[in-house]
Amino acid sequence: MTNPADLGAVGEPTLSIVQDGPGLADAAAVIVADALVAAVKRRGRADLCSTGGSTPPAMYRQLAAAPLRDRVPWAHVHVWLGDDRFVPRDHPLSNMFGIDEILLDEIHGVPLPIANVHPWPNGDAIAGDLGPDWCANAYAAEARASVPLDSAGVPVFDLVLLGIGPDGHLMSVFPGSPAIGSDRLALGIAAPTHVEPHVPRVTFNPSILAATPAVLVMVGGESKAGLLAQILDDPRVDPASSAGLPAQLARRTNATWLVDAAAAAGLRPRA
Numbered sequence: 708m709t710n711p712a713d714l715g716a717v718g719e720p721t722l723s724i725v726q727d728g729p730g731l732a733d734a735a736a737v738i739v740a741d742a743l744v745a746a747v748k749r750r751g752r753a754d755l756c757s758t759g760g761s762t763p764p765a766m767y768r769q770l771a772a773a774p775l776r777d778r779v780p781w782a783h784v785h786v787w788l789g790d791d792r793f794v795p796r797d798h799p800l801s802n803m804f805g806i807d808e809i810l811l812d813e814i815h816g817v818p819l820p821i822a823n824v825h826p827w828p829n830g831d832a833i834a835g836d837l838g839p840d841w842c843a844n845a846y847a848a849e850a851r852a853s854v855p856l857d858s859a860g861v862p863v864f865d866l867v868l869l870g871i872g873p874d875g876h877l878m879s880v881f882p883g884s885p886a887i888g889s890d891r892l893a894l895g896i897a898a899p900t901h902v903e904p905h906v907p908r909v910t911f912n913p914s915i916l917a918a919t920p921a922v923l924v925m926v927g928g929e930s931k932a933g934l935l936a937q938i939l940d941d942p943r944v945d946p947a948s949s950a951g952l953p954a955q956l957a958r959r960t961n962a963t964w965l966v967d968a969a970a971a972a973g974l975r976p977r978a
């Protein structure tokens with residue numbers, strides 16, 4: 708589905724630099740809210756594909772506070788995840804954690820119907836000893852049955868949120884990942900040994916980044932500065948190679964990279 712040879716044909720993203728971590732969460736929440744409002748206005752429903760990492764919880768808190776909480780038509784919003792760790796939903800490593808603890812909090816959360824939240828079916832897979840591949844196939848089928856599809860059968864989420872991992876991965880697509888170029892929409896991934904946490908994953912194919920009208924990549928902190936410069940300023944490297952940076956798959960015109968000043972410190976000046 709993702710042809711690494713097409714990487715050169717995808718243009719460059721929009722870069723937006725904010726002051727700090729709280730600024731990142733605030734700006735991301737506004738972009739998410741705007742996308743949800745626009746999608747519901749256009750087609751009566753919004754499908755957000757969210758992410759794990761450290762930024763989403765602070766962003767969810769902004770979405771759950773005035774004024775954004777009252778602006779988004781939550782009854783028509785559906786929330787998905789681009790990837791997850793293959794652990795039960797209530798496990799602290801689960802990417803569902805922030806969604807469940809903040810957005811779905813009974814008192815301080817948002818009026819998002821529980822049926823509109825789509826976790827990877829890790830719990831069923833683990834209980835039935837069915838494995839990450841079964842889980843990935845079940846999630847792919849659920850997404851295909853629920854989200855509009857492009858001509859290749861890839862779900863068109865209204866907005867895909869991403870973070871970047873310390874090795875340049877996005878979702879659970881690591882350098883040299885079998886997901887790159889795969890014809891499967893979602894895959895089980897063996898536990899990585901080079902980055903934590905060392906648990907198996909489930910992930911969408913990065914083909915969802917080409918199908919969606921909008922990708923939002925959130926990057927904060929000085930520890931990401933060198934990596935970010937490599938991803939955005941260096942020549943593209945084949946992400947299917949072990950030296951590749953899959954996050955370069957989000958270096959494309961339909962993406963906005965929202966970056967705090969510390970992470971942006973190593974970037975070359977833009978015109």
Ligand code: 6PG
Nearest residue numbers: 759760761762870871872873878
């Ligand atoms: C994982 C992480 C990872 C995360 C990035 C960004 O499963 O390895 O969830 O994909 O999104 O590491 O993390 P930060 O938001 O903390 O920079």
